Amino acid sequence: xxxxxxxxxxxxxxxxxxxxxxxxxxxxxxxxxxxxxxxxxxxxxxxxxxxxxxxxxxxxxxxxxxxxxxxxxxxxxxxxxxxxxxxxxxxxxxxxxxxxxxxxxxxxxxxxxxxxxxxxxxxxxxxxxxxxxxxxxxxxxxxxxxxxxxxxxxxxxxxxxxxxxxxxxxxxxxxxxxxxxxxxxxxxx
Amino acid sequence: xxxxxxxxxxxxxxxxxxxxxxxxxxxxxxxxxxxxxxxxxxxxxxxxxxxxxxxxxxxxxxxxxxxxxxxxxxxxxxxxxxxxxxxxxxxxxxxxxxxxxxxxxxxxxxxxxxxxxxxxxxxxxxxxxxxxxxxxxxxxxxxxxxxxxxxxxxxxxxxxxxxxxxxxxxxxxxxxxxxxxxxxxxxxxxxxxxxxxxxxxxxxxxxxxxxxxxxxxxxxxxxxxxxxxxxxxxxxxxxxxxxxxxxxxxxxxxxxxxxxxxxxxxxxxxxxxxxxxxxxxxxxxxxxxxxxxxxxxxxxxxxxxxxxxxxxxxxxxxxxxxxxxxxxxxxxxxxxxxxxxxxxxxxxxxxxxxxxxxxxxxxxxxxxxxxxxxxxxxxxxxxxxxxxxxxxxxxxxxxxxxxxxxxxxxxxxxxxxxxxxxxxxxxxxxxxxxxxxxxxxxxxxxxxxxxxxxxxxxxxxxxxxxxxxxxxxxxxxxxxxxxxxxxxxxxxxxxxxxxxxxxxxxxxxxxxxxxxxxxxxxxxxxxxxxxxxxxxxxxxxxxxxxxxxxxxxxxxxxxxxxxxxxxxxxxxxxxxxxxxxxxxxxxxxxxxxxxxxxxxxxxxxxx
Numbered sequence: 096x097x098x099x100x101x102x103x104x105x106x107x108x109x110x111x112x113x114x115x116x117x118x119x120x121x122x123x124x125x126x127x128x129x130x131x132x133x134x135x136x137x138x139x140x141x142x143x144x145x146x147x148x149x150x151x152x153x154x155x156x157x158x159x160x161x162x163x164x165x166x167x168x169x170x171x172x173x174x175x176x177x178x179x180x181x182x183x184x185x186x187x188x189x190x191x192x193x194x195x196x197x198x199x200x201x202x203x204x205x206x207x208x209x210x211x212x213x214x215x216x217x218x219x220x221x222x223x224x225x226x227x228x229x230x231x232x233x234x235x236x237x238x239x240x241x242x243x244x245x246x247x248x249x250x251x252x253x254x255x256x257x258x259x260x261x262x263x264x265x266x267x268x269x270x271x272x273x274x275x276x277x278x279x280x281x282x283x284x
Numbered sequence: 285x286x287x288x289x290x291x292x293x294x295x296x297x298x299x300x301x302x303x304x305x306x307x308x309x310x311x312x313x314x315x316x317x318x319x320x321x322x323x324x325x326x327x328x329x330x331x332x333x334x335x336x337x338x339x340x341x342x343x344x345x346x347x348x349x350x351x352x353x354x355x356x357x358x359x360x361x362x363x364x365x366x367x368x369x370x371x372x373x374x375x376x377x378x379x380x381x382x383x384x385x386x387x388x389x390x391x392x393x394x395x396x397x398x399x400x401x402x403x404x405x406x407x408x409x410x411x412x413x414x415x416x417x418x419x420x421x422x423x424x425x426x427x428x429x430x431x432x433x434x435x436x437x438x439x440x441x442x443x444x445x446x447x448x449x450x451x452x453x454x455x456x457x458x459x460x461x462x463x464x465x466x467x468x469x470x471x472x473x474x475x476x477x478x479x480x481x482x483x484x485x486x487x488x489x490x491x492x493x494x495x496x497x498x499x500x501x502x503x504x505x506x507x508x509x510x511x512x513x514x515x516x517x518x519x520x521x522x523x524x525x526x527x528x529x530x531x532x533x534x535x536x537x538x539x540x541x542x543x544x545x546x547x548x549x550x551x552x553x554x555x556x557x558x559x560x561x562x563x564x565x566x567x568x569x570x571x572x573x574x575x576x577x578x579x580x581x582x583x584x585x586x587x588x589x590x591x592x593x594x595x596x597x598x599x600x601x602x603x604x605x606x607x608x609x610x611x612x613x614x615x616x617x618x619x620x621x622x623x624x625x626x627x628x629x630x631x632x633x634x635x636x637x638x639x640x641x642x643x644x645x646x647x648x649x650x651x652x653x654x655x656x657x658x659x660x661x662x663x664x665x666x667x668x669x670x671x672x673x674x675x676x677x678x679x680x681x682x683x684x685x686x687x688x689x690x691x692x693x694x695x696x697x698x699x700x701x702x703x704x705x706x707x708x709x710x711x712x713x714x715x716x717x718x719x720x721x722x723x724x725x726x727x728x729x730x731x732x733x734x735x736x737x738x739x740x741x742x743x744x745x746x747x748x749x750x751x752x753x754x755x756x757x758x759x760x761x762x763x764x765x766x767x768x769x770x771x772x773x774x775x776x777x778x779x780x781x782x783x784x785x786x787x788x789x790x791x792x793x794x795x796x797x798x799x800x801x802x803x804x805x806x807x808x809x810x811x812x813x814x815x816x817x818x819x820x821x822x823x824x825x826x827x828x829x830x831x832x833x834x835x836x837x838x839x840x841x842x843x844x845x846x847x848x849x850x851x852x853x854x855x856x857x858x859x860x861x862x863x864x865x866x867x868x869x870x871x872x873x874x875x876x877x878x879x880x881x882x883x884x885x886x887x888x889x890x891x
Contacts, residue, residue, distance in 0.1 A: 164366030164774070165749065166635045166665060166692045171449055171477065172582070173635070 187262055189243075193221045193270035204262040210254050217241060221270060228254045240271045295320075299328045308333045327351060334358070335769075335794050337375060337399065338819065341848040342383035353392045354418070355384070359399035361797050361842060362747075363772055365423065368799055368840070370825050372855040375399045377424075378408075379853075385412035393418035400424070406431030410438025417469075418444040428453035429478075436462035446474040448502075454479045457506075460487040467491070472500040476526050476557065483507055493518045499551075502526030505559045510538055516545035525549070527557030530565060530584070542568035556580035556605075563590045573597035577624075580605040582631050592617040602658075603627040608644040608665060615648035619655025627661040628652055632692060635665070646673035653680040661686040668699045669726055674708025684716040688723035694750035694775070697727040704728055710735030713743070720767075723747040733757035737764020745770040758782035762789045772797040779837075780807035787815050795844035803841050806834030811843070812861025819846045820861040821854070829859060 186203035200220055207213045214225050226237030233252050234240045241253040243265045253261065253268070302325055305311055315325040331354040332345060345352075359375025377399045384391055391413045401424045409416060416439045421427075429452065435445065436459060461484055463470075470491065475483075483506050492498060498519050503512075507528025516522070532538055542565060546552070552572045561584045576598045581591065582605040591606065591614045601622040608630050610618070618625065630648075634641045646669045653659060659681050669691050678684075698705055705726040713719060713736050720742055724732065728751035736743070737760035744767050752758070759782040761771065771793065779802040783790075790796055790811075805822065808829075812820035822829050823840035850860035859868045 161636055162694070164363065164368045165694065166632065166690055167366045167747075167749075168632065168635050168665075169365045169449070170367065171451075172631060 187265075189265055189267050191217065191220070191268040191270070193223070193239075194272040194275070196221060202268075204265065209258045210261075213253075214241060217268070217270065223270065230255065238272055241268065242271050243268045295324050298324050302328055306331070330354060331393075332356070336844050336846075337377075337380065338848070338851050339794070339844060339846045342380045344848060346383060346387040350387070352388055353390060354395075355380075355388075355391070355393070356395040356397075357399060358397045361772065361795060362398075362770070363774065363797055363799070364398055368774065370823065370855075370857060373823065373858060374851065374853055374855070376853060377401050378405045381405045381408045381412070389413065390415055392416060393420075395420040395422070396424055397422040398424065400426040401431070402426050403428055403431035403434070407434040407438075410434040413439075415441060417441055420444065420446040420448070421450045422446075423449045425451040429455045429457075429459040433459035433462040436460065436467075437464065440464075440467065441469050442467065443469050444472040445470070446472055447477050448474050450477050452478055457483040457485075458487070460484045460491065463487070463491050465490075465494070468494050468496065470495040471497050472524075473498070474500065474502040474526070475504050476502040478504040478506070485511060489514060489518060495519075496521070498522065500524035500554075502556060503528040505529050505557075508532050509542070509562075509565060510535075513538075513541040513545035516549055520548040521551055522549055523551050524554040524578075525552060525556075526580075527555070527559075529560040530558045531560040531562045532565075539565060539568055543571060547571035552576070554578035554580075558584035561586050566590060566594055569594065570597055574600065576601055578603040582607055582629065585609070585633075588614040596621045598622060599624075601625055605629040605631070607631050607633045608642050609633055610648070611643045612645055612648035612651065613643070615644075616651040616655075619651045623656060624658055625652070625656040626658050628656075628659065629663040630665055631663075632665040635692065640667045646670055649673070650676055650680075653677040657681075658683070660684060663688045663690075663723075665690045665692060667692050668696065669705060669708065670698045670700050671703065671705055671708035671711075672698075672700070674705065675711040678708075678711040678715040682715045683718065684712070685718055686721040687712055687716065687719060688721065688747070689725055690723065691725040694725070695727045696725075704731070706732040706735065710739070713739040718742055721745045724751055725749060729753050730757040730760070733760040737761050740765055742767050744768065746772070748773045748776055750775045752776045752778060755779050755782040759785060762786035768792075769794045771795075773801060774798070775800045777802055780804050783807060783811065787811055787818075790843055791815065791817055791845050793845065795842065797840075797842050799840040801841075802837045804835050805829040805832065805838050808838055808841060809834070809861045816862075817845055817847065819844055819850055822859045822861065823857060824859075825857045 186205050188201050188203050190199045190201055192199045202216065202220075204213070207216065210228070214228075218224055223239050224237050225239055225241055226234040228234050234254075242250050243253050243261070244267045245251050245264045246266065250269070253265075256264070298321070302311070302314060305314060308331070311325060311329060315322045326348050327350065329349045330352060332349055332352050333356045334340060334345065335358050337357045337359050345355075357377065357380060359377070360369050360373060363369060364373070375398060377396055381394075385408055389412070392415055394409065394416075395418070399421075401421060406427055409419070419435060419439075419442070424447075427450075432445075432447075432452070435442070442463075457478075473491075483504060485507065488503075488507075492501065492515055499522060501515070501519060501522055501524070503515075503526055505528055509527070509530055509532040512527055516525070546568055549572060553575055555569065555572070555576060555578070558581055563586055566586070573594070574597065577600055579595075579598060579601060581594075584591075584607065586594075587609045588611045591610045595601065595604070595614070595618050599621060602624050603626060604618065604622070606614075606629070610630065615630075618628075630644065644666055646666060649662070649664050649666070650673050653676065660683055662684065663686075666689075669689070697703060698708070706729055709722075709724060709728070709732050713722070717739075719740055722736070722740065722743055722745070724747065730753045733752060733756075736746070740746075743765050746761060746765070746768065748771075755778055757776070758773070758778040761768070762782060763786060768789075773796075776798075778798065783796075783803060784807055808820050808822050811818065821842040821844075822838045823842065824838060826839070829836070829838055850862055854860065854868050856868065
């Protein structure tokens, strides 16, 4: 009980809140201050479910309250159920900044299967378009370029190295804008 | 020549004759012929089956059967599989091991189902029985790989170690290294339930390599596909094999190595495992498919087209376990390919989803019933059913011995007519005269129980959920089903009348489970007081039943016949109803303390 009121007294809850939604999903525009809002618990759960599904592009129906022991499926079967790959690896969380945006986001790189998924998520998150990637010219057709800081501290253009190599060497992401972006290989004449 | 009368045979002759009688039922019958046969039989009984570990005490068993070599015990009621029996209810095997350690030094086999086994029990087994050969722990819990290490190290002649579906505290894969190099006797090893990521694979390979009689090997999920070819090459004599996870990086030689390895297994008849299947590797199985009689794909997340391809290579299949990804189309293919099919189990891939995620309906089961004349045993999870389909199935398969249908949403009616499924299940019991096991689901009234009581004369086990209208339903079953041994009921409007009217029937059965029904505490007390050979256990984790009115329904009721009286190992949330009222010797003083720890809100409610 005490925790909730202290929590609600904090400013700028939305930016720092832990959400159930995947990165790249749209924020709830209505100011729901966070998971601890007691006033609308059911909608919060439904909203979280929607957010989860929004990233996948389809809406799954909410699962209903489960009856204990029904349907009669033994627990070892439930644990072995498919659909989710066993989450044996920890997530790779990196900060994402975009030039001009007031605050940073954080995303789990393990969630994405490749660059196209990552870019789409970033585009949704920060409301920009990245342009078309080519090895020769980088991201063509946009003012923005997705870059990352690698293990050596260098800023690299995202997309050049194989995905697995990228996610293990990426320390943080930065969506560069304007002239700086062009310097990385975009739009060379 | 003088005429010799039968009972003047010397005992040894009778004993020799009896040695040909293996079945427990027949042995029981033999022992009831006359006193001398009882005596002879009890001294030569080598195998004992105890369907409920609380029905009799270890001392009583040992007293009657002094020369037992093999024992099978069952503990918790079946609904424990679905988390309806609270943890700590009971089913401890240690007291049995302790008694048998002294009385049966030559014990060779222990088979347990739904019992709580501790490392201490396993260590005692390893120490006490010099000729120990077979350990089967089916759906057991409470032990760790440390206990297994003791078994591996201590049992020099171990033939079978089968941990199927048990919940093992997997501390490390190194327990396998405890099998001494001199151990070459293994015939069967099932470690499929072990969870750890690391299995000491080199130890496993060495073990497999030095056991020429190994017939059955079931690996756990941690073993990856690339390791399997090696194992199979070490044991081409395998009859039953369970893979680990059926996936690995796509590499060219893995498939060819695997195919070659499977080809070398000329005796292989049964396959299981298949976690995380990569369909590209399924063709490796083709060399053995024509001989396969049993295939367990119930963990395989492959879809209908791949399943159909595989199954169409298996014309000898008798037993198939599969996820509902097979869909109606797959079942149709199964029906046309596998004419020898006897057992089919279809499990739900998404049991908690509201909408169907696959196209599996009553039609699939109808196809199989039509195409597979030998079908005897069915377990089928689906989301819709009709009376017409059930009637057709019943007419197609009069040889059913086990029919378990689970329509996922409780109280689902016939989706075409909107009616209850009474008539459909009625057809099943009417046509299938040898039906021994039945599980009901869907919308059902008292009428279905009338059919069951009328027709299901060979029925031994009945499972009921969310069905019926009144006590009349239960009464039909208890008064009509002559062969009934086990009855388990949940969430049905069955109360006192039927139970009390049929109290004597309960002594002819192994057990009755009722949860979330309307049996009153008073009726439980009455039953316990009147029926001295029944243990009437009331289970309630929230508050003691005596704190409420006698007319209040109990949460869970478990009634079973017993000749050893109420047990003494009950946890605080279990009460036995007997002559002295409701009893739990373990809970008088500790009750409130325990309940405080378990349920804070109970205390706050009473403030």
